[in-house]
Amino acid sequence: MSTEQHAIQVRGIKVQVVRKAIKNLHLGVYPPNGRVRVAAPLAISNQAVRLAVIGKLGWIDRQRAKFQRQPRMSKRELVSGESHYFLGRRFRLRVTEQVGSAGQGMRLSRSYLELVVRADSAVAHRERLLNDWYRARLREVAFPLIQQWQAKLGVQVAAWGIKKMRTKWGACNAAARRLWLNLELVKSPPECIEYIIVHELVHFRFRHHDERFRSVMETYLPGWRNRREHLNTIPLADVARPR
Helix, strand or coil: EEEEEEEEEEEEEEEEEEEEEECCCEEEEECCCCCCEEEEEHHHHHHHHHHHHHHHHHHHHHHHHHHHHECCCCCCCCCCCCCCEEEEEEEEEEEECCCCCCCCCEEEEEEEEEEEEEECCHHHHHHHHHHHHHHHHHHHHHHHHHHHHHHHHHHCCCEEEEECCCCCEEECCCCEEEEEEEHHHHEEEEEEHHHHHHHHHHHHCCCCCCCCHHHHHHCCCCCCHHHHHHHHCCCCCCCCCCC
């Protein structure tokens, strides 16, 4: 599908306009800072887009205010006593320093995460160990959910992976049958991880968030909107928050 992108200003708000070969205009406001994006049919003029945005200014302001009110975490330094999240629970970090590199890594207990590292290890190295552990745990949770839901929805995933994304919880390429999950999802409850997986797999069938998309979501995952809202209550990481 061919696309054209540019930006316009509407009463002090920057609006990203993406023109596609679609029938209807779609307006969205995205975390972390309330980025406004319009997907518009190729034939619609900038003035028509501008009027559509003006008509939704009240809703846009409410959405942006909600994102600004979300709690935000300070930058993590990977030292003992910090709070870190895993599957919707908050854990205290316990850093155990040792001589030598053998046995470095993460361990999970009931109330804390233990990071075993060399005494002289840099923050970047500690972060890498934590992210490697997060990635493995997210893969353990996501794999059975993907297997389950591709069967329920009648779709087939050719490949899937985990990576850091700045603006999305998940992404897919329906034509190639690829699915990507944001590593940050591992910090959310399992039901939220499930929601994102279902959301992206439904996009294998329907590209846009139209009535058909919403109908399938409601049929197969009632209460999906509550799961989406819960994702927006989780404290923001120091990096940009995905949608």
